[in-house]
Amino acid sequence: MNTRPIANTRSVTGIPSARLITWWVIASEIVIFGGLLVIYVMHRLGHPEWQASAAHTNTWAGGFNTFVLLTSSLCAVLAHKAADAQDGPRAAKLLRLTSLGGAVFLIVKAFEWSRDIQEGFVLSSGGFWSFYYTLAGLHGLHVLAGMVILLLVAADAAKNQELQRVECIGLYWHFVDIVWIFLFPLLYIAK
Amino acid sequence: MLERYLTGASTYAQSIDHLFILIAVLVGFWLIVAETILFWLIFKFQHTEGRPTQHITGDEEHLKRWIAIPHYLVILCDIVIIVAAITVWFNIKQSMPPADQTVRVFGQQWAWSFQQPGPDGILDTADDIRTVGELHVSVNTTYHFELRSRDVVHSFAVPAFRLKQDAMPGRTINGWFRPNRVGTYDIQCTQICGMGHALMAGRVIVETQQEHAAWLKSVSNPTMAVRQDLPAPAAESSTIAEVRP
Amino acid sequence: MSAQVHHAEPGIFQKYFWSTDHKIIAMQYLFTGMAMGLVGGYLAYVFRMQLAFPDRYVPGFGIVTPGKYNSLVTMHGSIMIFWVAMPVLIAAFGNFLIPLMIGCDDMAFPRINRLSYQIFLLSALVLISSFLVKGGAFGGAWTAYPPLSAVGAYNLTPLGATLWLVAVALEFVAFLLGGINFTVTLMNSRAPGMKMFDIPIVVWMIVLASVIFMASVGPLIAGAVLLLFDQTLSTGFYDPSRGGDPLLWQHLFWFFGHPEVYVVLLPAMGIVAEILAVFARKKLFGYKTILYTAWATGILSFVVWAHHQFVAGIDPRMANIFSVTTLLISIPIAEMVFLYIATLYGGSIHLDTPMLWALGFIAEFMIGGVTGIFLGSAGTDIYLHDTYFVIAHFHYTFVPIAIISVFGGLTFWYPKMFGRMLNETLGKIHFWGTVIAFNVIFIPLFMTGVAGDQRRVYSYAQFAEQARPALQHLRMTSTFALLALLSFQLLFLFNFFWSLRNGKRAEANPWRSNTLEWTVASPPPHGNFAELPTVYRGPYEYGLPGRTDDYWPQNVPE
Numbered sequence: 001m002n003t004r005p006i007a008n009t010r011s012v013t014g015i016p017s018a019r020l021i022t023w024w025v026i027a028s029e030i031v032i033f034g035g036l037l038v039i040y041v042m043h044r045l046g047h048p049e050w051q052a053s054a055a056h057t058n059t060w061a062g063g064f065n066t067f068v069l070l071t072s073s074l075c076a077v078l079a080h081k082a083a084d085a086q087d088g089p090r091a092a093k094l095l096r097l098t099s100l101g102g103a104v105f106l107i108v109k110a111f112e113w114s115r116d117i118q119e120g121f122v123l124s125s126g127g128f129w130s131f132y133y134t135l136a137g138l139h140g141l142h143v144l145a146g147m148v149i150l151l152l153v154a155a156d157a158a159k160n161q162e163l164q165r166v167e168c169i170g171l172y173w174h175f176v177d178i179v180w181i182f183l184f185p186l187l188y189i190a191k
Numbered sequence: 192m193l194e195r196y197l198t199g200a201s202t203y204a205q206s207i208d209h210l211f212i213l214i215a216v217l218v219g220f221w222l223i224v225a226e227t228i229l230f231w232l233i234f235k236f237q238h239t240e241g242r243p244t245q246h247i248t249g250d251e252e253h254l255k256r257w258i259a260i261p262h263y264l265v266i267l268c269d270i271v272i273i274v275a276a277i278t279v280w281f282n283i284k285q286s287m288p289p290a291d292q293t294v295r296v297f298g299q300q301w302a303w304s305f306q307q308p309g310p311d312g313i314l315d316t317a318d319d320i321r322t323v324g325e326l327h328v329s330v331n332t333t334y335h336f337e338l339r340s341r342d343v344v345h346s347f348a349v350p351a352f353r354l355k356q357d358a359m360p361g362r363t364i365n366g367w368f369r370p371n372r373v374g375t376y377d378i379q380c381t382q383i384c385g386m387g388h389a390l391m392a393g394r395v396i397v398e399t400q401q402e403h404a405a406w407l408k409s410v411s412n413p414t415m416a417v418r419q420d421l422p423a424p425a426a427e428s429s430t431i432a433e434v435r436p
Numbered sequence: 437m438s439a440q441v442h443h444a445e446p447g448i449f450q451k452y453f454w455s456t457d458h459k460i461i462a463m464q465y466l467f468t469g470m471a472m473g474l475v476g477g478y479l480a481y482v483f484r485m486q487l488a489f490p491d492r493y494v495p496g497f498g499i500v501t502p503g504k505y506n507s508l509v510t511m512h513g514s515i516m517i518f519w520v521a522m523p524v525l526i527a528a529f530g531n532f533l534i535p536l537m538i539g540c541d542d543m544a545f546p547r548i549n550r551l552s553y554q555i556f557l558l559s560a561l562v563l564i565s566s567f568l569v570k571g572g573a574f575g576g577a578w579t580a581y582p583p584l585s586a587v588g589a590y591n592l593t594p595l596g597a598t599l600w601l602v603a604v605a606l607e608f609v610a611f612l613l614g615g616i617n618f619t620v621t622l623m624n625s626r627a628p629g630m631k632m633f634d635i636p637i638v639v640w641m642i643v644l645a646s647v648i649f650m651a652s653v654g655p656l657i658a659g660a661v662l663l664l665f666d667q668t669l670s671t672g673f674y675d676p677s678r679g680g681d682p683l684l685w686q687h688l689f690w691f692f693g694h695p696e697v698y699v700v701l702l703p704a705m706g707i708v709a710e711i712l713a714v715f716a717r718k719k720l721f722g723y724k725t726i727l728y729t730a731w732a733t734g735i736l737s738f739v740v741w742a743h744h745q746f747v748a749g750i751d752p753r754m755a756n757i758f759s760v761t762t763l764l765i766s767i768p769i770a771e772m773v774f775l776y777i778a779t780l781y782g783g784s785i786h787l788d789t790p791m792l793w794a795l796g797f798i799a800e801f802m803i804g805g806v807t808g809i810f811l812g813s814a815g816t817d818i819y820l821h822d823t824y825f826v827i828a829h830f831h832y833t834f835v836p837i838a839i840i841s842v843f844g845g846l847t848f849w850y851p852k853m854f855g856r857m858l859n860e861t862l863g864k865i866h867f868w869g870t871v872i873a874f875n876v877i878f879i880p881l882f883m884t885g886v887a888g889d890q891r892r893v894y895s896y897a898q899f900a901e902q903a904r905p906a907l908q909h910l911r912m913t914s915t916f917a918l919l920a921l922l923s924f925q926l927l928f929l930f931n932f933f934w935s936l937r938n939g940k941r942a943e944a945n946p947w948r949s950n951t952l953e954w955t956v957a958s959p960p961p962h963g964n965f966a967e968l969p970t971v972y973r974g975p976y977e978y979g980l981p982g983r984t985d986d987y988w989p990q991n992v993p994e
Contacts, residue, residue: 005542007625031654124670196887218806232780244979245782249722279815284752350888361676381822392898
């Protein structure tokens, strides 16, 4: 069914349904990531000896990735502005740039992890490393999913279609960015 | 009430049984009242030709009182139960009366084993008694137990003592009991621990002081008590001498 | 405004398997849930036969070994909660009723709706596949405590354990997706004129349940990822010898597990409310109070979880706090029950089959509620934890929730769903048979629990205090009553399927109800409303003095 049901077009609260569902998705993810982060922090507090393992994370790679994600979020904001101005092609270009930022993030991470694995730090190395790979890995999966959706929304936006989705995927991307803002200090700076 | 179902054989069994009865009386009362009113209303307000329904919104003060007053009485009953429950819990789980004896309890897939001090009365010495599946204790004696698991989560329960405590791998959990009735009672594992969960039965044998002393003598190895120069065995010895009288 | 959407007549695949129509998706959830209910019931049959006739061949299964017994009870519990109660109460009724009751043509996001069912179906298939793998289905209880659940050498069902975990995780994702639609559709897609307090209680309850689910399941999803890694990737999150903590899983599980019971309770109470109003021809007593107590219950449900862990090795001081909160939460629920009973006062009660189920719910659930007090009080829980007393308690809550209220809802909305009436006589026999048998199953189990029978034990032969003939008689009574219960369900199945073709054709509003779903044809056409309604009042205006009819539908201007 390609036609939109009336249910989708109504807005008793005044907030577009698309934005409501984006917030619901983000809320669910906050509970998931929040839970995982709390578990990690409690473990870290109870295991001061993990400091030795944490010393091996590559802070430069982490820092560079933070910069990359923040820049890509800026592109997402600009894409939203373009969509608001009904400029679909420009929004699409900016969304694709955002997705590219995600790709750079993942490539840097791939190099970073290759080096860690070569040094013998793997998921089952226990303690700190188990959490490190789980947290960053789960986050990475969300970056990947976001990249794909960004491209799908961009494809429609280029044809000036479904422009309201630009804001929604932008919101999701900001969330992914914010999770990284929490992960970076916890995994890279707290040494 | 619980006594009728299962003998109580420890000092705190009675307090748990009394708490059970207190709760049973209070909630039983409310249950009977509520069910009676429910059924009475069902019969009284059966559809009758010519009798229309009353339009009641639930905002009427004189009717809301019928909900509000039971509401407060229920809260009162809850408070009584809470006070009683916390008292019972505190005495059993938060306080440890001074011990006459200490025993170590080990749960593993799928058996209970125990380590008790030998004639020298000190745990972790050469003359400790180690048993599998059976724990001999003396009546009217306060025991502390140190509970450990060697693999998964088990739970050490002696229903006749109204005793239950989960055994967590990686830690030692402490508790106490004081048997006050001679007899043989079941030990159960009350946390699913795999295929042999129902096979982890054990027995607590509560003996008189004299019987217990006699048992102690009969299972102690006299030569071990003499050799003071031998090092004490490790707490988690992998070779447990099975002592079954 | 016309809502007729013109598109070509769909083929069978499009119509029944690829549909985005909320009513079809509701049916998909309903039938999947019912099928899983049959599986869950069969599993109960097998393990209760083992308990009544230990080590004897069970017809239709074989010999029940200790390992198989553990798998049977694990899967029975998991299936009944995740693949029967939740899909039927929330997804089936939610999907069918919400758009109709709020006066719109579908959910806000039909394709996400379809995806949620597909993921749910996948989760059911993954779970069923676990019966067929080497080692068999997972046998570590639905609570899956590590290290037992984390290490294959301990649970001896390693493949089953991982499949179980993946199935549960998929089910969680499906319900997160489903919840999107329920919540957003209720917030945004209501008919003009339908204000917050004009929304039918059942719709509120289903949405509230979705919100509670979403807020509570996150930490468990996190924990499940950790458990999955322990099972498959040699991590040690729950391994004490590697710095992990088994107790962590328990906290994560129960932080979800306790709100979960209210996730299923609230929709059940919503269904009962709708039936009570219609069949007592009476306005719900205290609509707003019912809502507030539901919200209060939802919030309180997040601070009671450790009453499942009193003897688990938590700090004993914590137990007191959780005893207090647990007993406190009984208060808003008791209030709700009192309000339902008060609704009957001054009413004109018609004891049709749906009403029998609704009243049965109240009578049976109260027993479940009061027996919970014994368990919430930490002192008595020391003795009763992990005994059959617990099983009897939660079946006196879960069976009303997942079975009694569901039969109430099905017999009530069957005419709307399928355009036919069910047979009343068969319905009433089914009701009495089910309810009486249910009590005969579980009252003996209260008694055996108090006498010391522990859970998840395939045979009591090893325990002198449990191997008494008096107790065995009670266990046998329970099993025979279960056989009776299962037999009576055949009546329902016959009635259900026979009436699809042969039942009396249903008019739009056979029960003379006020809510919007009864203003359209039975069953509703694609798009639901030829003319989208406007709402002028709340849903429970029954028995207004001075009016010719004793009901006043929401969409009628005067």
